[in-house]
Amino acid sequence: MAAIKANHDLAKSLKEGNSFVFKDWELKSGIYKMELIQKAINDMWFANRCDEGILYAKYFDPLPVKLMALVLMVMECCVDEWTTGVREDVKFSSVSYGPVYLAHLNSLQQFEERTAPYKLLDRILDNLLDMARLHAGGINPFKTAESVDAFANDIFDEAIREYEVKMQAARDGRPEGVEAGDAAGDA
Structure with a gap:
């Protein structure tokens, strides 16, 4: 009975004020940074390099606000399954x-409008996308291009010399790689 009551109380607390969207749901800080949001996006669209988020990257960059609303709706449904304290299937339908x-989409749009000067929602969505790509092994957003050592001029000079020898051999009718004076009958 204690576990059932704890589950019920937890579900009730998470539903109150949509606390489940916060990284710290008790203090209501870190809005839209709950780790389960990232996990849901990773598992659904970025499980590996062949998943939709990687294959159809143009539809996920930037990460759509509607996708975030969808994830939040599903998370809320999962919390609803525990409102009695024992997990029970909840009818999941459009009705x-x-x-x-729509409520989550509206909240996200209001958040975006209210924080527009700081582009907070864009930053949150960009971070979710970067982490999802990293999870999938598709694109490492933190990887920097590796530098290539520049070739010294003597490497280029050698390439020119090799080309000139090859062209001279072709003009002289010698097989490639045979130097002048080395061909049969020249000695």
């Missing part, structure tokens, strides 16, 4: 969860 999706 029952369409309004939940």
